Amino acid sequence: FNSCSFGGVDVRRPRRMVLVKAEAAGINPDIRKNEDKVVDSVVVAELAKPLTAYCRCWRSGTFPLCDGSHVKHNKATGDNVGPLLVKK
Amino acid sequence: FNSCSFGGVDVRRPRRMVLVKAEAAGINPDIRKNEDKVVDSVVVAELAKPLTAYCRCWRSGTFPLCDGSHVKHNKATGDNVGPLLVKK
Numbered sequence: 001f002n003s004c005s006f007g008g009v010d011v012r013r014p015r016r017m018v019l020v021k022a023e024a025a026g027i028n029p030d031i032r033k034n035e036d037k038v039v040d041s042v043v044v045a046e047l048a049k050p051l052t053a054y055c056r057c058w059r060s061g062t063f064p065l066c067d068g069s070h071v072k073h074n075k076a077t078g079d080n081v082g083p084l085l086v087k088k
Numbered sequence: 089f090n091s092c093s094f095g096g097v098d099v100r101r102p103r104r105m106v107l108v109k110a111e112a113a114g115i116n117p118d119i120r121k122n123e124d125k126v127v128d129s130v131v132v133a134e135l136a137k138p139l140t141a142y143c144r145c146w147r148s149g150t151f152p153l154c155d156g157s158h159v160k161h162n163k164a165t166g167d168n169v170g171p172l173l174v175k176k
């Protein structure tokens with residue numbers, strides 16, 4: 001119990017501690033969860049633009065491309081992730 | 089209180105619920121935490137091998153390259169992440 005009244009006297013103890021291990025959590029909540037392992041390929045000869053950004057935050061709406069969603073993720077969590085830039 | 093004895097009678101209620109929002113957690117526990125945003129560049133003309141795998145799980149010991157650590161991460165967490173393959 002955290003608080004218990006006994007004979008009109010409150011008996012208290014500290015709140016239960018909850019340990020959350022970051023290492024035990026997945027990093028991809030939504031993308032292609034029907035696949036055992038999400039692997040993508042870039043064939044550099046087929047790249048259209050001189051620079052293409054690929055997502056590493058697993059929050060992009062245009063995955064495997066980066067759409068800038070890492071900014072919101074970093075702000076919300078204090079994280080520091082960003083894309084891989086592929087340059088022709 | 090979760091359990092309280094009052095006049096010899098136990099009074100119970102369900103355990104406190106703890107909601108853990110996955111979205112509130114960062115995905116990079118260790119890599120280059122001194123940088124505000126970890127961005128890497130690949131210049132395709134400088135690629136040595138026909139195929140290079142880049143890490144997207146933030147667990148590689150050779151980041152930004154993939155060293156296969158996504159396998160352990162996926163097994164430990166039930167996640168489904170994998171690398172980006174860049175092919176010349």
Ligand code: FES
Pocket residue numbers: 054055056057058059060061065066067068069070071081082083084
């Ligand atoms: S949206 Fe994921 S790294 Fe930019």
Ligand code: FES
Pocket residue numbers: 142143144145146147148153154155156157158159169170171172
């Ligand atoms: S080690 Fe991170 S994707 Fe392979």
